[in-house]
Amino acid sequence: MSIQIQAVNQSFHGQTILDNINLTIEPQKIYGLLGRNGAGKSTLLNIISNRIFATSGTVTLDEDSLVDNDHTLGRLYLMSEVNLYNERTKLTKLLDVTTRFYGDFDRDYATQLAAKFELDLNARFGKLSTGYRTIFKLIVALCVPADYIFLDEPVLGLDANHRELFYQELIETYSERPRTFVISTHLIEEIANLIEHVFVLDQHQITVNGSVPDILDRSYAITGPDADVRQYTTGLNIIGQDQLGGITAHYVYGALEDDRPIPDTVKIEHLDLQKLFVNLTNHQEVAHVN
Numbered sequence: 001m002s003i004q005i006q007a008v009n010q011s012f013h014g015q016t017i018l019d020n021i022n023l024t025i026e027p028q029k030i031y032g033l034l035g036r037n038g039a040g041k042s043t044l045l046n047i048i049s050n051r052i053f054a055t056s057g058t059v060t061l062d063e064d065s066l067v068d069n070d071h072t073l074g075r076l077y078l079m080s081e082v083n084l085y086n087e088r089t090k091l092t093k094l095l096d097v098t099t100r101f102y103g104d105f106d107r108d109y110a111t112q113l114a115a116k117f118e119l120d121l122n123a124r125f126g127k128l129s130t131g132y133r134t135i136f137k138l139i140v141a142l143c144v145p146a147d148y149i150f151l152d153e154p155v156l157g158l159d160a161n162h163r164e165l166f167y168q169e170l171i172e173t174y175s176e177r178p179r180t181f182v183i184s185t186h187l188i189e190e191i192a193n194l195i196e197h198v199f200v201l202d203q204h205q206i207t208v209n210g211s212v213p214d215i216l217d218r219s220y221a222i223t224g225p226d227a228d229v230r231q232y233t234t235g236l237n238i239i240g241q242d243q244l245g246g247i248t249a250h251y252v253y254g255a256l257e258d259d260r261p262i263p264d265t266v267k268i269e270h271l272d273l274q275k276l277f278v279n280l281t282n283h284q285e286v287a288h289v290n
């Protein structure tokens with residue numbers, strides 16, 4: 001029971017975008033898909049959802065192909081920036097069509113959500129502001145009976161109150177009807193407490209694939225006087241650094257050496273997900289000392 005992405009490659013006009021992507025997406029879990037601008041997140045989600053064909057590789061759901069397979073694709077839903085709706089159609093009509101298409105579309109919940117977000121369902125899609133277009137698409141995504149929901153930039157254009165409301169609703173609907181959500185977003189701090197597992201896509205490959213607590217457990221900020229920090233972190237996997245006056249912070253991803261004495265002047269803390277992501281994907285030159 002899972003989505004398996006195996007050896008997926010994608011290139012456009014001879015340029016590699018995805019290079020040998022292998023992932024398992026399990027049922028009833030909330031994932032974060034993180035990557036810098038242009039990393040290939042939307043491309044990957046589009047491949048999984050059969051909106052585009054991978055150059056090579058396979059994507060299966062419970063061992064059945066997801067390529068042009070209505071049966072398996074019906075269990076998946078991708079909400080993305082792309083507008084699939086006719087601008088002149090009223091939202092109620094769009095919900096009718098969606099309900100006809102997905103037999104078990106939760107129309108009652110859609111009506112409740114519209115009220116909570118103060119979205120007038122009698123409006124025409126084309127008359128909605130950017131934020132309300134997103135809200136309408138989110139409502140559909142939360143009400144479709146799919147087992148795997150992919151949310152590509154789900155809070156695009158939403159104000160802080162509406163983002164907060166969306167995160168709350170996501171947690172509530174997930175606890176009532178557990179299903180998989182894969183959330184691709186740049187607002188890492190906002191989803192850090194929501195996601196259980198994270199994928200980082202960087203330089204065409206998946207560079208991090210693990211449970212959020214495990215990953216944060218392996219991520220450290222080591223701060224103190226420059227010479228002491230350098231001495232302590234020699235040989236560790238330093239992914240980034242900051243310097244202010246004589247104080248240096250080295251960011252380390254991976255195990256520390258237990259038997260290495262920690263100077264009294266040096267403080268060791270865990271990184272949060274955003275700080276870890278920024279450093280992992282920054283590719284700055286780190287001045288190693290030997």
Ligand SMILES: Nc1ncnc2c1ncn2[C@@H]1O[C@H](COP(=O)(O)OP(=O)(O)OP(=O)(O)O)[C@@H](O)[C@H]1O
Nearest residue numbers: 012013017035036037038039040041042043044186
């Ligand atoms: N249909 C296409 N034809 C040619 N190039 C494409 C196509 N779709 C995507 N690309 C290129 O692939 C790269 C990855 O784009 P993609 O939209 O997947 O990145 P992303 O991680 O979702 O970025 P962002 O966070 O900025 O939305 C970009 O360089 C983009 O220009």
